[in-house]
Amino acid sequence: MKNVFYLFLLMMLAKSGLAQETPIFPRGEISKTNNHTGDVWLTELNKADSVIDCALATATFAPGAKLDWHIHPAGQILIITEGTGYYQEKGKAIQVVHKGDVIKCVPGVRHWHGASPKSIFSYIAASTNGAKNKTVWLQRVSDAEYNNLKQ
Numbered sequence: 001m002k003n004v005f006y007l008f009l010l011m012m013l014a015k016s017g018l019a020q021e022t023p024i025f026p027r028g029e030i031s032k033t034n035n036h037t038g039d040v041w042l043t044e045l046n047k048a049d050s051v052i053d054c055a056l057a058t059a060t061f062a063p064g065a066k067l068d069w070h071i072h073p074a075g076q077i078l079i080i081t082e083g084t085g086y087y088q089e090k091g092k093a094i095q096v097v098h099k100g101d102v103i104k105c106v107p108g109v110r111h112w113h114g115a116s117p118k119s120i121f122s123y124i125a126a127s128t129n130g131a132k133n134k135t136v137w138l139q140r141v142s143d144a145e146y147n148n149l150k151q
Contacts, residue, residue, distance in 0.1 A: 023122065024081060025058045035137045038065025038114070048130030055130055060122040061085065066114025068140050074133035075107040078123045085121035086149070087113045094149050112141045 028043030039062040046056040060082070069090070078087075080101045087103050088094040090110040097103060097113075103123075105111055115121035127133050 027060050028058065036065060036067045037140060038062050040065050053128055053130055055127045057125050058122060059125060060120060061115035063115050063119055064117050066141050066146060067112050069110055069112050069138040071108060071110050071136040071138070072105050072127065072133055073108060073136065074129035076105040077126045078103040078105065078113065080123045082120060082122035084116045084119040085114060086116055087111065110138065
């Protein structure tokens with residue numbers, strides 16, 4: 001009977017471990033835009049409208065993939081849901097971010113974010129004030145900038 005209990009416990013632990021690996025939302029479509037380096041998948045979860053002016057989307061990055069430098073005129077919040085990534089504001093050091101972290105992309109501040117070299121990276125992005133918050137895309141993140149992680 002004791003062996004049956006241990007077998008049951010082992011099966012439950014294995015099942016709960018597998019459930020944690022399943023993404024909350026589907027990966028979506030691979031982005032065909034010219035504002036990133038590497039593979040990025042996007043899923044729109046909610047369009048901003050006149051009742052609730054908040055757009056929600058998920059983004060998943062292959063290891064080493066990153067967005068170009070950009071600005072959100074009305075800001076954005078990123079909720080990291082998987083992996084390890086980088087976030088950097090112009091003139092500041094790269095921040096390493098992990099599942100469970102929340103990043104506030106301050107309105108009007110030039111920044112970039114993406115996956116670390118050896119990890120996929122996913123987040124939920126929340127953007128308010130849709131009429132004023134069209135992303136302004138800037139130049140590519142150079143290899144020197146991406147590899148400038150101060151440890």
